[in-house]
Amino acid sequence: MSVGLVGFRGADDVTMIGSLTQDGTEVVPLAGVAEFWSDPRRFMKQRVVDQWAVPTTEVLLVPPVLPGARVICVGLNYLKHVAEGSYAAEGVPPHPTLFARWPASLTVGEAEIPVPMDEDGLDWEGEVMAYVGTTLSDATPDEALSAVVGYSTFNDVTARRAQKLTSQWTLGKNADRSGPLGPLVPAEDVGDLRDGLELRTRVNGELVQAGSTDQMVYTVGDTLSLISRTFTLHPGDLLATGTPSGVGYSRTPPWLMQPGDVVEVEVERLGVLRNTVVARSTGR
Numbered sequence: 001m002s003v004g005l006v007g008f009r010g011a012d013d014v015t016m017i018g019s020l021t022q023d024g025t026e027v028v029p030l031a032g033v034a035e036f037w038s039d040p041r042r043f044m045k046q047r048v049v050d051q052w053a054v055p056t057t058e059v060l061l062v063p064p065v066l067p068g069a070r071v072i073c074v075g076l077n078y079l080k081h082v083a084e085g086s087y088a089a090e091g092v093p094p095h096p097t098l099f100a101r102w103p104a105s106l107t108v109g110e111a112e113i114p115v116p117m118d119e120d121g122l123d124w125e126g127e128v129m130a131y132v133g134t135t136l137s138d139a140t141p142d143e144a145l146s147a148v149v150g151y152s153t154f155n156d157v158t159a160r161r162a163q164k165l166t167s168q169w170t171l172g173k174n175a176d177r178s179g180p181l182g183p184l185v186p187a188e189d190v191g192d193l194r195d196g197l198e199l200r201t202r203v204n205g206e207l208v209q210a211g212s213t214d215q216m217v218y219t220v221g222d223t224l225s226l227i228s229r230t231f232t233l234h235p236g237d238l239l240a241t242g243t244p245s246g247v248g249y250s251r252t253p254p255w256l257m258q259p260g261d262v263v264e265v266e267v268e269r270l271g272v273l274r275n276t277v278v279a280r281s282t283g284r
Contacts, residue, residue: 004152004183004271005044006108007033007064010054017064019048020183026053027061037066037236040133040149044186063106063181066236071101073156073173074223077242078215096218096226099169101240107177109273114280116159116175121256122277125156125243126201126209126265128193130220131184136233144228145221151190153182153273154240155201155265160249160256182265182273190269193220197268199244204262208255211244218242 003020008027010016017036018027029052030036030043065071075097107113115122133149156179163172190197196214200207224239248255257263259279266272 004185005030005064005150006183007062008054008056008059009062010059015062017043018054020056021050021053024056026050026055027059028053033064033066036064040131040235044149061108061110063103063108064184065103065106065181065238067103069103070233070237071103071106071179071240072227072238073099073101073240074218074242075099075169077217078211078244079217080211080215080245092217096223098223098227099173101173101179105174105176106179106181107275109180109182109275111177111180112276112278113157113177113180114175114278115257115259116162117280119159119161119175119256121248121258122175122178123158123160123248123256124201124203124208124263124265125158125247126199126267127154127156127243128152128197128199128213128241128267128270129154129181130224130239130241132224132233132237132239133235135235136224136228139225139228141219141221141225144224145192145219147224147233148187148220149235150184150186151193151270152184153265153267153270155180155263155273155275156240156243157257157263157275158247180273180275182267182271185270193241197270199268200266201246202264202266203248203255203257208248209244209246211246213241215244216241 015033134147159172159175193213196212201209257277
């Protein structure tokens with residue numbers, strides 16, 4: 001796995017983007033978050049000088065995301081996931097089902113994820129997140145894919161009761177700290193998702209999801225192209241690419257994560273993202 005980029009805050013509470021050292025115990029500052037996303041490719045190519053490294057224990061790790069970024073998510077993007085859920089009778093949608101997260105719902109690996117008050121638990125959805133690096137407007141699929149500067153492991157942790165209250169999914173997809181992101185790995189180190197990266201999700205060590213990114217119905221390039229024909233995408237916007245089959249709510253009986261459960265999402269070339277579910281009273 002390549003060394004990734006992370007967001008972090010020091011004592012001054014300013015969000016920076018930095019490169020993790022090989023062992024992951026230190027981070028080398030590259031730029032402030034706004035400066036980084038003004039020209040992400042330049043900073044990704046910047047030579048990392050280890051003597052400027054800061055121990056990760058001395059900073060607060062945060063998502064490497066602009067406060068005003070659009071986080072667009074694709075639902076029902078793996079055939080077996082469509083078939084296992086409550087939308088199976090409707091078949092594969094002719095266009096990607098898109099919904100939004102706010103950056104405030106995002107967090108990082110090792111963070112605790114609280115169960116909302118009205119939920120019986122939380123569901124897992126292991127995914128890959130794509131990061132837009134250049135402006136996209138009326139882009140072709142090839143242009144849109146070329147604009148992606150990196151990918152990270154993502155867990156689209158879902159509050160199912162809230163999600164199912166209406167036909168709109170926004171409420172169930174924006175619970176506090178319900179969207180953990182792994183480090184951002186440059187696109188050239190990841191390759192084309194259409195070639196197939198293995199994705200695995202485990203809960204308390206038990207394998208619950210196993211898929212490959214070549215099973216996606218709607219590709220990253222096609223989806224970003226479609227979005228760009230309605231609104232302009234900017235550097236720092238994100239696309240969550242959907243989850244394979246094996247989610248908890250579709251099981252018999254349903255299986256939702258409870259306080260104390262540990263969930264891991266592992267994606268080939270992107271690494272392992274690990275989080276613990278906690279009760280709301282201890283996780284706020």
